[in-house]
Amino acid sequence: MTTFTDTAFTALQLLTQLDPLLWSIVGRSLWVSVLATAMACSLGVVLGAWLGVARFAGRDALLTVLNTLLALPSVVVGLLVYLLLSRTGPLGSLGWLFSLKAMVLAQTVLVLPVVTALTRQCVEDAERNHGEQLQSLGAKPWLRSVLLAWDERYALLTVLIAAFGRAISEVGAVMVVGGNIEGFTRVMTTAIALETSKGDLPLALALGLVLMAVVLLLNVLISALRRWRQRIDGAGADPVQGVLV
Amino acid sequence: MSAVLTLRDVSVQFDTHKALQGVNLQMQAGERVALVGANGSGKSTLLRVAHGLLHVSAGQVNVASDLSQAMVFQRPHMLRTSVLRFVVWGLWLQGMPWREAHARAMQALKRVGLQDMAERSARTLSGGQQQRLALARAWALQPNFVLLDEPTSSLDPHAKREVERLLAEWVASTEASLLFSSHNLGQVKRLATRVIYLEAGRVLADLPVDEFFNRPLGESHPEAHLFLKGELG
Numbered sequence: 001m002t003t004f005t006d007t008a009f010t011a012l013q014l015l016t017q018l019d020p021l022l023w024s025i026v027g028r029s030l031w032v033s034v035l036a037t038a039m040a041c042s043l044g045v046v047l048g049a050w051l052g053v054a055r056f057a058g059r060d061a062l063l064t065v066l067n068t069l070l071a072l073p074s075v076v077v078g079l080l081v082y083l084l085l086s087r088t089g090p091l092g093s094l095g096w097l098f099s100l101k102a103m104v105l106a107q108t109v110l111v112l113p114v115v116t117a118l119t120r121q122c123v124e125d126a127e128r129n130h131g132e133q134l135q136s137l138g139a140k141p142w143l144r145s146v147l148l149a150w151d152e153r154y155a156l157l158t159v160l161i162a163a164f165g166r167a168i169s170e171v172g173a174v175m176v177v178g179g180n181i182e183g184f185t186r187v188m189t190t191a192i193a194l195e196t197s198k199g200d201l202p203l204a205l206a207l208g209l210v211l212m213a214v215v216l217l218l219n220v221l222i223s224a225l226r227r228w229r230q231r232i233d234g235a236g237a238d239p240v241q242g243v244l245v
Numbered sequence: 246m247s248a249v250l251t252l253r254d255v256s257v258q259f260d261t262h263k264a265l266q267g268v269n270l271q272m273q274a275g276e277r278v279a280l281v282g283a284n285g286s287g288k289s290t291l292l293r294v295a296h297g298l299l300h301v302s303a304g305q306v307n308v309a310s311d312l313s314q315a316m317v318f319q320r321p322h323m324l325r326t327s328v329l330r331f332v333v334w335g336l337w338l339q340g341m342p343w344r345e346a347h348a349r350a351m352q353a354l355k356r357v358g359l360q361d362m363a364e365r366s367a368r369t370l371s372g373g374q375q376q377r378l379a380l381a382r383a384w385a386l387q388p389n390f391v392l393l394d395e396p397t398s399s400l401d402p403h404a405k406r407e408v409e410r411l412l413a414e415w416v417a418s419t420e421a422s423l424l425f426s427s428h429n430l431g432q433v434k435r436l437a438t439r440v441i442y443l444e445a446g447r448v449l450a451d452l453p454v455d456e457f458f459n460r461p462l463g464e465s466h467p468e469a470h471l472f473l474k475g476e477l478g
Contacts, residue, residue: 129322130322130324132293132298132318133318133321133322134338135298136296136298136314136315136316136318137334137335137338137339138338138339139338143338147324147334151324151325151326152325153325154325232366233325233366233368233369
């Protein structure tokens, strides 16, 4: 019990005294995950919106692959990106391995299926409701996908927040491709794993608290967004309610 | 008079279900044709084929090249936008510049009595108001071929009367051809000049409205006769 209370007290001290090591790790984590989420969303929303409307041979198989990728373990993503970026890999000449760029790339790959699959679901549901009317007005599939993605913009904001949650809370991929180098590629999750194994529990706990706070904040944002939407639109279900963060 | 729509031996099949079977139909400009029949008889499918929303499994569909169409669906689904923009979007999608579309949309809203709600979210409207808004959007397109899929069937009696009044006004003020489906035989009598009775995807009667309702159909069109007997009691 003493260990627990001492650890918690020291962790709180680190937080309140704005420990530079702790907050530099937090800042790096946020930067990597924000960038990865932005990149994954830029591509994933476009791809998902198109998949929500387009009908073509092999679409079902593609969706099965996409849904499978949702469960892709982050260490496997790390391994794949590692192979891509290793000196003998196809992208080895970039020299990104064990850098923040590699971590951003790994998180982007990890989050891309999440954004694409959830966007596809939102837009496909919207297409079921509005597609015929838009088609009746002359909107071709590509235009319908843009219009419906715009119409589902609040649900897509929820997708964005969920994607960020997935990115910032993963550990395997960034550990493999970043190397957890102190002051350079160490982020919250990798630091927690390392400090716990070293026995430096206060720093691990402090980082854990920050991570929990970030995730809590994201969930509060999702709820606020949903309430705001319902106030504006009257009723109307959120297609991605209960998204895991 | 020229034909606005011609269907020759049109069949539509969804998996094993035959929604339309060998349908032949020619509609002249200015005609107002009602499609009647039980649920699942193929009314909505025929409307969607005529509007180009469904591909046929067999047969030919010819639509006059100079035709501008507008369709009102049974349940209008509102986009997440204002009442005014809901109409403006429709016009913009048809290629009208935004500013011009704005002015036209306001006229259309006045026509259906929604001008005071122009800035309200379209999704907060009642069912009747939403259907009036869908009518406004169709009216704003100034089509010469209008398709209506059971436009009042999902509405309460008050909203139904209001939408019917607007439809009657529209029909009286336009030369446009009208193809609509309805379960409301009173509405069919008021709006149509010709009635097509469908059963299991086949056209079993195609008659002028007076003949359909006033001529004894027992021998010439026994299925339509039974349908009318069931509906009118």
